[in-house]
Amino acid sequence: MPMQKGLAALRVVPKALRLLRDAGASHLYVVFALTILQGLLPPAMGYFGKLIVDHLASGRGATAGLWALVGAEGLLAVALAVAFQLSNIYQAVLRERLWQMLSIQVCQHASQLDLDFFEVPQNYDALTKANRELGFRPMMMVLNLVTALQQTISVAGFVLVILAFQPLLVVAILIALVPAALAARDSGHITFTSYDVSTADGRRAAYFDGLMMSDGAAKELRLFDLAPWLLAQRQQYAVRVIKRRLRAAWVTGKSFVTAAAVSAGAQYLALAFVAYQAATGRITLGDFTLLAAALVAVRHNLSLALANLGELLENSLFFSDLDRFFDFSPKIRPPATPRPLPSSEEYQFVFENVGFTYTGASRPVFESLSFELRGGEATALVGVNGAGKTTIVKLLTRLYDPQQGRILLNGVDIREFPLEQYRAIFGVILQDFVRYHLTARENILVAKVSANPDDRRLEEAARLAKADSVIKSLPMGWGTMLGRQFDEQGQALSGGQWQRIALARALYRDAPVLILDEPTAGLDAEAEAELFLAYRELTRGKTSLLITHRLNTVRMADRILVLEGGKIVEDGSHQELLRKGGRYYELFTAQASTYGAEVTKP
Structure with a gap:
């Protein structure tokens, strides 16, 4: 032997x-x-x-x-x-x-x-x-x-x-x-x-x-x-x-x-x-x-x-x-005969009876999830922690494929599109975004390394994300190293400052679909209010998805989806869901009560 x-x-x-x-x-x-x-x-x-x-x-x-x-x-x-x-x-x-x-x-x-x-x-x-x-x-x-x-x-x-x-x-x-x-x-x-x-x-x-x-x-x-x-x-x-x-x-x-x-x-x-x-x-x-x-x-x-x-x-x-x-080889592969991406920038997504279970997990995250993201619309997705909100982002961007059902883009299964081209339509700020030990400029440019740097777009992305004030406060401006792992002159940013850099990164990509996963998690109350006021400008002309459990930031969305038990249990605008007095109303009033505010049905 x-x-x-x-x-x-x-x-x-x-x-x-x-x-x-x-x-x-x-x-x-x-x-x-x-x-x-x-x-x-x-x-x-x-x-x-x-x-x-x-x-x-x-x-x-x-x-x-x-x-x-x-x-x-x-x-x-x-x-x-x-x-x-x-x-x-x-x-x-x-x-x-x-x-x-x-x-x-x-x-x-x-x-x-x-x-x-x-x-x-x-x-x-x-x-x-x-x-x-x-x-x-x-x-x-x-x-x-x-x-x-x-x-x-x-x-x-x-x-x-x-x-x-x-x-x-x-x-x-x-x-x-x-x-x-x-x-x-x-x-x-x-x-x-x-x-x-x-x-x-x-x-x-x-x-x-x-x-x-x-x-x-x-x-x-x-x-x-x-x-x-x-x-x-x-x-x-x-x-x-x-x-x-x-x-x-x-x-x-x-x-x-x-x-x-x-x-x-x-x-x-x-x-x-x-x-x-x-x-x-x-x-x-x-x-x-x-x-x-x-x-x-x-x-x-x-x-x-x-x-x-x-x-x-x-x-x-x-x-x-x-x-x-x-x-080891990837399971998520480009199709043998890919279909061209839709030319329209009003991308509409449909989840059809999607089922998904993480490897090694005893229970599925979703068994028959169905909903749609309408083109050019600002949609918010809310739910308690662990409901599967971030999993939807992973499925939508094809970091995972569902084991059941399918996800459609303008009526076509997303698995039929070229993988790199499909992912290129998304600008994403993830909940666990990366804090690169690079310069402030490079930390944003990494969103689109396949293209030549665009200083005008860089400045605009920083302005929209309210990261311009962070950049101006740095000793070397855009050239300042963020983090001290390689440079003792590097600057350590606060969680909220990093959040703005990550948001600017997503916006610099200038993609037609914008996904914001807990974008206010590290922001203070004032910065959160600023982002809330700028939300319409950030999402103008884009199909967007805002994921958050802080419900005071979702009121400006065109639609709000409530995820619970692996399904969308409510769908409507902020006012409509408050009038309905269902799960969204319960979550919103519970959160408002922590600030001593009272919520009355419209």
Whole structure:
């Protein structure tokens, strides 16, 4: 079984070689050539060493022939040293190129995967493993291969020397290396298994490390005196990781110790036999020197070659993790024969009996959700926390696809449109928007990186979002770095200031469909009132959806939808829903009462 697993794992070696060839074909070929050279030179040096010893033993003195042999030996030694250093240089360049190439590939692949991928813990493990093996395992596999090749070439040269004198010595050494071969074969599986089963615990330990070193958690960590508790939690997972890895190291270490003892014993029994041959005059002193060096070299290089093959097996198992990560593919794909987007900017959306359940969830969010967003209309969606309001945004923008029913845009299933073009019609401020550690200008421009910067639109978006006052207050204006992660002169914004930057980002996109998910969550009362007054201007000429649980901001909407129990239970204007005296009236009056206000039905 271990042999079968080993052969299966080694099937990824050609993939690793292709990756290295793509990263730098010329460098890879040079490394192989230098490796072959480093394998051939030691046997040649051993042969010249024998000739030098025989010359000295003959008593011929310091003749020109002796100095020619010494010079040749010296040139071979210089060539070996140069080849070794050049190989290291080319390997370092190849490693850096490979790391850069794979980093880009992993980031690109991760960015194309569905949100669903990131909601499964095992997938996070796969992503962690992929990041861990970046540029390391493929390079190590090739180094193991070329080093084993170099050592095998050296062994082959010395074996020819031994065969010329006593073939049985080679058989004895090979038999003595069987324990080393078995230890090398098993060590890869044992080491890989210890890392594989520790991935989840290692990721948890790294999570606590990140908390203790991030600015986001720094305040609570100090206010709640969390550091000792977090360190204890971190240590709990880290200790389990270390125990598994040390146990694996101990098991493999014992195997290699046994193998080394058997191999060394066999080598010195063979050396004793060679010494006897020299003492009885059956071989020359030069022959003895060559054979002694050959015996040491064969055992040493074969042991190293077996160890490298064992590491090759181990690295190929780890590389399989990277390979499996690339096997993940997005479920949300562009259609094979896409339909063109409607030319009209009055986009109308219809949810038809939509059913949706998050991966791993025991209950569906929606089972048969139906409603419409009318073109050019400002619609507000309200409901209690957890009702599924943000899930509607994810479905509408095709971050997820429904498992039941369909969503139509101007009468066409949204899955029939080109994915990138479809998402381009939305300008969105998400509830959990990103606070980029970039300049204020870049924080807004990221909304439309596919187009050249438009300063007029940038200024207008900031004005509409009331972010212009934030920008003016910054020491370097638009060029000020937001956040201090990379620049000690960077500015830390308040939650409300960040909210305005995020709103400006959505508006800069100037998309025909505007989605505002809790846009006033971080704003103070005055700023919230300003946004409320500007709501009509923000949504003019657009199909818009405002999602909020703060009902004082929805009165200017053309329509208000009340979401509850996975369904739209009420639909109408603010005045209509108050007159109805239903769920919206209950929510609105309950919220108004917290401010001491009374609400009467119109």
